[in-house]
Amino acid sequence: MADDEELSTKRKGEKNYMLIKSVKDLELQEFTTCFNEAFSDYVIPFHVSSEYLADKFAGAGVNYQMSFGAFDQEKLVAFVMHGIGDRNGESTAFNTGTGVVPLYRGRRLVEQIYRHALPILKEAHIQKCLLEVIQTNDKAIKAYTAIGFQIHRELACFKGRIDVTLPDDHRHTFITMVRLEEFDWTSVHSYWNFEPSWEQSVHAILRNPHLYDVVTIREENKICGYAVIKSANGAVVQFGILREERNQGFGRSLFHWMGERHSIITVNNVDKRDTNSIRFLQSVGLDVYIEQYEMEKDLS
DSSP: OOSEEEEEEEETTEEEEEEEEEOTTOOHHHHHHHHHHHTTTSSSOOOOOHHHHHHHHHHHTBOGGGOEEEEETTEEEEEEEEEEEEETTEEEEEEEEEEEOGGGTTSOHHHHHHHHHHHHHHHTTOOEEEEEEETTOHHHHHHHHHHTOEEEEEEEEEEEOOOOOOOGGGTTOEEEEEOGGGSOGGGGGGGOSSOOOGGGSHHHHHHSGGGEEEEEEEETTEEEEEEEEETTTOEEEEEEEOGGGTTSSHHHHHHHHHHHHOSSEEEEEEETTOHHHHHHHHHTTOEEEEEEEEEEEEOO
């Protein structure tokens, strides 16, 4: 299939021609300008730097050849960025960012980009497409559903100040930071209640090791629990306590330690079926601030 295609869209009686193609040749600064314009009126408006996007896309494993944009003449006005990798044994394209510049909305550009992208992804032997969308973003959910995405699971995002009183019987518990390369990543499944989402996965952490700290909680020589925290802002991307060590205060001690070092703690994309983790996070002072759908589309 050709790498680009010409689309004709009409606005206010004028005929404009757009090109949909991969963003492999786009300068990061140019993309950043489009990204910030697209998200200027988002549910949670934010403005990012090129450095932030470079780290975000590196962590997500973005493949620029497999990421696509709509161009009005030479200007990028809409995009779908794909991280490519293995998830549960399937080659997967994760949508790590979709945006449309406000002036160009209402033209079904995201649908057009996917119509162009899906055959290319199939030719590259991608088996599944994956994305996350805020549950109140009705327009985006409707667009993704029309393309063929279905809700796979619901995710809750937490934020707040840690409010924990330490138990007296954990005076001899040791909490330490360890280097990412020294941590046994093969063992982390034994701490989890749910599978981390794409951008909270072990692969994502190890692609950007300079951004994270690993914190472990031990009793004697046994690691009873751990957390991975973003050094700059207190975002906890993974955490867990060994099943046989739960309900003994290890989790509360761990979050107390992190709360002393970061005034605000966030924990994103907790599987809503994991009611135990949700109750725990609420018990240490965190509240839900966003709920998302994780949506999938099978390409096989």
